[in-house]
Amino acid sequence: MESLIRKNIQQLIAYKVDAPQFEIIVNANESPYDFPMQLKRKFCDDICNTDLNRYPEACFPELIEAITDYTGVPGEGIICGSGSDELIAMINQAFVDPGDVVVSHSPSFSMYDIWATIANARHMMVPDLPGHLPDVEGMIAAACQNQAKLLYICNPNNPTGYIFSRTDIIKILDTVPSLVILDEAYIEFFGESGVDLLEKYPRLLVLRTLSKAFGLAGIRCGYALGNKEIIDILYKVKGPYNLNVLTQKLAVIALKNRDAILRNLEILKAERQKAMRVLETFPGLTLYPSGANFIYFETERAEAIYQALLKRNILIKRFIETDATPGSIRFSMGKPQENQKILDIIKEVVYNEA
Structure with missing residues (x-):
């Protein structure tokens, strides 16, 4: 079978997504608000x-x-x-x-x-x-x-x-x-x-x-x-x-x-700004400005944060560290109570490992 595959496809890693079997899903930059x-x-x-x-x-x-x-x-x-x-x-x-x-x-x-x-x-x-x-x-x-x-x-x-x-x-x-x-x-x-x-x-x-x-x-x-x-x-x-x-x-x-439908934009932008203000106070996080519906930050504790959130049935996006960059986290804005829960867990990890 391998001889039949185009050479440029043989080494291509398939884009696979996690099954959304989580209480809170903020890994794919979706809106947390369903269609009216x-x-x-x-x-x-x-x-x-x-x-x-x-x-x-x-x-x-x-x-x-x-x-x-x-x-x-x-x-x-x-x-x-x-x-x-x-x-x-x-x-x-x-x-x-x-x-x-x-x-x-x-x-x-x-x-x-x-x-x-x-x-x-x-x-x-x-x-x-x-x-x-x-x-x-x-x-x-x-x-x-x-x-x-x-x-x-x-x-x-x-x-x-x-x-x-x-x-x-x-x-x-x-x-x-x-x-x-x-x-x-x-x-x-x-x-x-x-x-x-x-x-x-x-x-x-x-x-x-x-x-x-x-x-x-x-x-x-x-x-x-x-x-x-x-x-x-x-x-x-x-x-x-x-x-x-x-x-x-x-x-x-x-x-x-x-x-x-787009009334929710102001809620999500306000939640993004509120979450960024909280994250700015945590040690060991390099936070970047965002013009989208998500927040991105780099930290040596990325894997620990990711695992802690998974244990609480929360799915975020985790990027593996490379020679050029440390590990990083991206999470899209959920509803206010969801965002607060995520921030509380990140705070636990950051200060327990500080």
């Missing part, structure tokens, strides 16, 4: 009046209209996928030949590397500067010197939470020869989007998702915004019915009722 019940009922009514024996709309016209209303981007500049993951796969399928260079900053979203590996590309991950600041000059140099096909900017960044300044984003766009993918999965928590830059920069593609701020990780709906030429290219590699009718219906309801 009244909107679930509306969804049920819509589905009862939908023919499920027919294929879904292949180009999702109703969903595209709702996204246009939300983002201001015309329908010809929008394509949807099963989360940002599928869109990243489509970008690689459309633009990357074996041996091409893909550039990103590091650490960042792991799917950039996975899909680049599957495409048999050379992925150049430019390490952060000290203090987890993105090395913008290093990214530009890597892209220009290697004629990179793609360059990823995750803003706000996952997992560190840092922000690329608008000046830096424009500098990258003005300099590199690449298709620049601005991943705005967490942009609602920050608020300063780069979507308006699409008018000036034809090689810019913006990724968005309903999994985070909209609290719809379970329906797997993402979308890309760009100029018509790029979107038309992506349609060439899109599966004919890649977004099922249930996802399309619920996504439309969410976007049309966004004011009610």
